[in-house]
Amino acid sequence: MSVFRNQNGQKWTARFRWRSGGKQYSISQTFNTKADAENWELEQKIQHLQGVDKKLTRFLWVFDKYFNTYKKDYLRKTSRDQWGYVRSKFKSFFGDDRTVQSITLDDYQSFLNSLNYELTHKTLLTIHRMISQVFDYSVQTGYINRNPTSLARVGGKKDRDVTYLNLEQIKKVLNYCRHGKFPAREGKSVQVGTPVLIEAAVLSGCRLGELAGLTWDNIDVEHAVFHIRRQLDTRNHRNPQFKELKTENSNRDVPVPTYLIDDMKKLHSPGDKLIFYTQRNLPVSTSSASRYTHRLLERLKINAPNFHFHSFRHSHVALLLANNVDIYAISKRLGHTNIRTTLQIYSYLMDEKKEQEDKKILSVLDNLGEQTND
Known part of the structure; x- marks a missing residue:
C-alpha cells in the first residue's frame, strides 16, 4: 500500500515510488489524516508526469521549461525579472495546477480582459507576447495542437501621454x-x-x-x-x-x-x-x-x-x-x-x-509649379 496508517494508529504515511535511469526512488511523508496523505501522493504522481503525460502537464511547468531552456541564459536580469512578473500574473488568474491543454481561446481572452483596468496597453501587450511564445513552444513540442492566444485582442489602459519641454x-x-x-x-x-x-x-x-x-x-x-x-x-x-x-x-x-x-x-x-x-x-x-x-x-x-x-x-x-x-x-x-x-x-x-517636413515638401513642390508656369 502507498498510503497506510502508522503503527501507533494516529498518523497516516504516504509513500511514492518512481523509476529513473534504471533506478528506483522513493519518498514518503506523514500526515494527520488519510485524505491529506492521499492528496500528497496524487500530487507526487502528477508532478512526476509533467512533460510525460500531455493531459496532466501544467502550463506553468511548460512556461518554466521554455524559460529555463531558451531564455534564462540569454537575458539580462531586468528581462528575466519581466518573465517572472508575467508568470506571476498568469498564476494569480489560473492558479498553479491549470494544464496547458485545458486553456481555451475564451479562457485566455478572459485572462487578458481581467487586466484591462489594471495595466496599460503597452504592458499588457508585453505579457501577451511572452505567453504567446510559451504556447507556440507548446504547439511545437506537441503538448497542444493550437495556440489559444492567436485570436486574442489586447486591451489595457491608455498609455500615459508623454510630455516634453520645448x-x-x-x-x-x-x-x-x-x-x-x-x-x-x-x-x-x-x-x-x-x-x-x-x-x-x-x-x-x-x-x-x-x-x-x-x-x-x-x-x-x-x-x-x-x-x-x-x-x-x-x-x-x-x-x-x-x-x-x-x-x-x-x-x-x-x-x-x-x-x-x-x-x-x-x-x-x-x-x-x-x-x-x-x-x-x-x-x-x-x-x-x-x-x-x-x-x-x-x-x-x-x-x-x-x-x-x-x-x-x-x-x-x-x-x-x-x-x-x-x-x-x-x-x-x-x-x-x-x-x-x-x-x-x-x-x-x-x-x-513628419508634419514639419511635409510642409517643406509642399513648399518645394509649390515653388516648382510656379517655376514651370513661368
Whole structure:
C-alpha cells in the first residue's frame, strides 16, 4: 500500500515510488489524516508526469521549461525579472495546477480582459507576447495542437501621454539648474547635486539610473564623454546597488558639453564615490528625482502635465530632432538595440517631425509649379 496508517494508529504515511535511469526512488511523508496523505501522493504522481503525460502537464511547468531552456541564459536580469512578473500574473488568474491543454481561446481572452483596468496597453501587450511564445513552444513540442492566444485582442489602459519641454522651456530649466542658488549638502561645502543631475539628463538623454550611478572613472573629463557602463538601482537609495544596464547596447559613450563637466566638478566633496547626491548625502532615488522635478517645474511656472524625470530624455530627443540630428545617431546615443526601437518609442515626435517636413515638401513642390508656369 502507498498510503497506510502508522503503527501507533494516529498518523497516516504516504509513500511514492518512481523509476529513473534504471533506478528506483522513493519518498514518503506523514500526515494527520488519510485524505491529506492521499492528496500528497496524487500530487507526487502528477508532478512526476509533467512533460510525460500531455493531459496532466501544467502550463506553468511548460512556461518554466521554455524559460529555463531558451531564455534564462540569454537575458539580462531586468528581462528575466519581466518573465517572472508575467508568470506571476498568469498564476494569480489560473492558479498553479491549470494544464496547458485545458486553456481555451475564451479562457485566455478572459485572462487578458481581467487586466484591462489594471495595466496599460503597452504592458499588457508585453505579457501577451511572452505567453504567446510559451504556447507556440507548446504547439511545437506537441503538448497542444493550437495556440489559444492567436485570436486574442489586447486591451489595457491608455498609455500615459508623454510630455516634453520645448526649446524655450529647456533653456529656462538649464539656466535655473546652472545658475540658481541651491542649499549645500548636510555637513558639506558643496551644493546638492540634483539640479546638475537634471542638467545632465537634458544634455545627455541618459536614464536616471545611468546618471545616478556615474563615478569619475566613467567620465572622460578631457574630451567630455560619459562612459555608460552600469547603472544604480534607484529604487533603494539607502542601500544602493550597481546593476547591469538595460541592454547590451546601453553600454555606450555619450559626448556632452564641456560646461556640463565643469558644473559637475563643483559638486565633488572629499570621500564622495558618486557624482550626484541629495541634500542628505544619499544617492539619488526615483522618488527624490521625481519630487525635485515637479518642484522645479512649479518654481519655473512650466505647465507640463504628466511630466516626470524620464521625460527629460524625451525632451532631449525632441531637441535633437528639431535641430535635424539624424535619427540613427540619436538611437545610438540613447543606447537602443536598433533604430526600430527608437522609432517606436518616439513615434509621436516623428509624426510631428513628419508634419514639419511635409510642409517643406509642399513648399518645394509649390515653388516648382510656379517655376514651370513661368
